[in-house]
Amino acid sequence: MRAAEVGDLAGIRAVTFATDQSEPGSGADAAYVELIRSTGTALVAVQDDRVLGWAATLPTPHGALLTDLFVDPVAHARGVGTALLGALWPTPSARRRYTFSSKHPAALPLYARAGLVPSWPLLYVSGPTDRLPLGVLRVDRVDAGAAAAAESRLAGGEPRPGVFAYYLSGGEAFVVRDRARVIAVGAAQPGDPAVLARLACPDPGAAAGALFAAVAALGVDRVAFCLPGPHPALRRLLAAGFRVDDFDVTMRTPDVALPIGSVYSPGLG
Structure with missing residues (x-):
C-alpha cells in the first residue's frame, strides 16, 4: 500500500468500473480523484504494478469522511479492503469519523470493526x-x-x-x-x-x-x-x-452529528 499518485488514475478508474461505481463523483472521474488527493488522503493497494483497490478520506465540517473504499472483485476476500481501511484509520477509538456505506455484506461489518455504528439511510x-x-x-x-x-x-x-x-x-x-x-x-x-x-x-x-x-x-x-x-x-x-x-447506510462514530436537513454527496460530504 502507498499514497495514490497521478500514474494510478487509470488503475483507480479500472477498479471503479469493475465495482460498478462509475457515476460522477467517483474514481472514474480524474478531477474527483485529484481533488481527494490534493485535499485529503488517498491510498492504493498495488500488486505487480496493478491497482487492486483504493481508499481515501477527506476532512469535512463534521469529521473525517471515508470517501471511497473499493477493491477489484478479483482481489475480494484477500484482506485488501481491511488493510486499506486500517492504514487510513489505524485507531478504532479515534473520534469524528464517518462514511456512507454500500449494502455490500462485507461493508458494514468492516466499518463496525473500525469503531463506526450504523445510523440513518442516505436515500438516493x-x-x-x-x-x-x-x-x-x-x-x-x-x-x-x-x-x-x-x-x-x-x-x-x-x-x-x-x-x-x-x-x-x-x-x-x-x-x-x-x-x-x-x-x-x-x-x-x-x-x-x-x-x-x-x-x-x-x-x-x-x-x-x-x-x-x-x-x-x-x-x-x-x-x-x-x-x-x-x-x-x-x-x-x-x-x-x-x-x-x-440507499447507503450512514456509519459514524457516536460523536458525529450529521444534520438531517442537508443534502449530501456520498463522496464529498
Missing part, C-alpha cells in the same frame, strides 16, 4: 419537479470562494473552496436566503436528471423550504439528490412522484 431519490412547492426563498448564485465561506459559517470547519470549484466545473453554486440570512449553501450539476449535489442546511426547520427553493431555482424538469431518511421533506417528495432509487 429522483423525480419530477412540477408538483413540488414553488420556492419562496431567495437563491443567489455565488462563486466557489463565497460558497465555501458560507458553508463554513453554517456548518463549521475550514472553508473548502476546492470542493465547490469541482462542482462549478460545468455546474453552479448558490446560497439560499431567508431575507438577509443565509440558511443553506448548495451546488448543482447538469444532467438528465440534473443533480443537486449538496445542500448544507443545519436547521431542520428550514430544510424543506431550502430544498424546494433550490430545486425551483434550477429550472429543470427532473432532479436527483441524496438526502437522509429522516429529512423533513421526504414525505412531500414521495407524494410529488419522487422515488427512492437506492
